[in-house]
Amino acid sequence: MSFLMKNPKCLKRTQVEVRSLIGKKGFLKEYDVQNLTYLKAVIKETFRLQPIAPLLLPRETLQKCKIGGNEVPAKSFVYVNAWEIGRDPQAWENPEEFCPERFIGSRIDYKGQHFELIPFDAGRRICPGMHIGATTVELALANLLYKFNWEMPSGINEKDRDFDVLSGLTTHKKNDLTLVARKVDDYLL
Ligand code: HEM
Structure with missing residues (x-):
């Protein structure tokens, strides 16, 4: 929601996709989200820019080895910086830009086959809960966008919408995202 509020055109496009596909059905179920191509791209783009575990989980080397030409002694802790990989200019065009469109028509996915998105x-x-995790995020976001229109509270402006996070193994927003939700009447959907 933070990225969508910062990028109103993407918010609109996601909402149009969800509402036109679901129509007057009233609520989205798991199988509905399979057809939401743009919403899935929004979530991939969010995982790219803001991975939930930015350094994944640390590993300890069993024996000395070479990684990227560097000698790594045995019993070293090795961290994989998924956050940095997701913003690598050699892998991504305009890496700092929130652009879900980059995934439309692209084969890049987060299922462990494309190392630029992990x-x-x-x-x-690899996370054994990947499918349930991703589906849960897709389903929650789709229903929030289906049922409500979203606005910034009065007095809050562009610069108040920050992406600061607390330090830790997993990412949590430092400052809450406060939004006004306006329920859309069913007959308008
Ligand atoms: C969007 C949601 C989620 C994300 C981004 C995520 C991400 C991750 C990551 C990065 C790891 C570490 C993999 C490694 O380097 O060892 C991991 C491990 C794990 N995740 Fe998830 N996860 C999510 C949801 C879930 C859910 C819903 C479950 C369970 C239902 C789950 C269960 C696990 C377990 C059991 C491990 C440890 C696997 C192992 O050590 O072999 N995850 N997850």
């Missing part, structure tokens, strides 16, 4: 990590220890 919010759930990759390989043997």
Whole structure:
């Protein structure tokens, strides 16, 4: 929601997609979100810019090895910086820009096959809850956008919408995102 409030055109496009696909159905179920291409792209773009575990989980090397040409002694802690990888200019065009469109028609996904996008990590220890995690986020966002129109409270302006996070293994917003939700009458949907 923070990224969408900062990018009203993306908010509008996501909302139009959700409402036109779901029509007057009243509530979205898990199987509905499979057809929400743009909303899925919004979530991928959010995972790219703001991975929930920015350094994934640390690993300890069992024996000395080489990573990217560097000698790493045995019993070293190794961190993979998913946050930095998601903003790598060699992998992404305009990496700092929130642009869900970059995923439309792209094969890049977060399922561990594309190392430029690894919010759930990759390989043997990839998050086993990846599908339920992503679906839960998709479903919650889709229903929030379906049922409500969203506005900034009066007196809050552009510069108050920050992306500061608290330090920790997982990302939590430092300052709450406070929004005004206006319920859309069913007959208007
Ligand atoms: C959007 C939601 C989620 C994200 C971004 C996420 C991300 C991650 C990441 C980055 C790891 C560390 C992988 C590693 O480097 O070892 C992990 C591990 C794990 N996640 Fe998730 N996760 C999410 C939701 C869930 C859910 C819903 C469940 C359970 C229902 C779950 C269960 C686990 C478990 C059990 C591990 C440890 C796996 C292992 O050590 O082999 N996750 N997750």
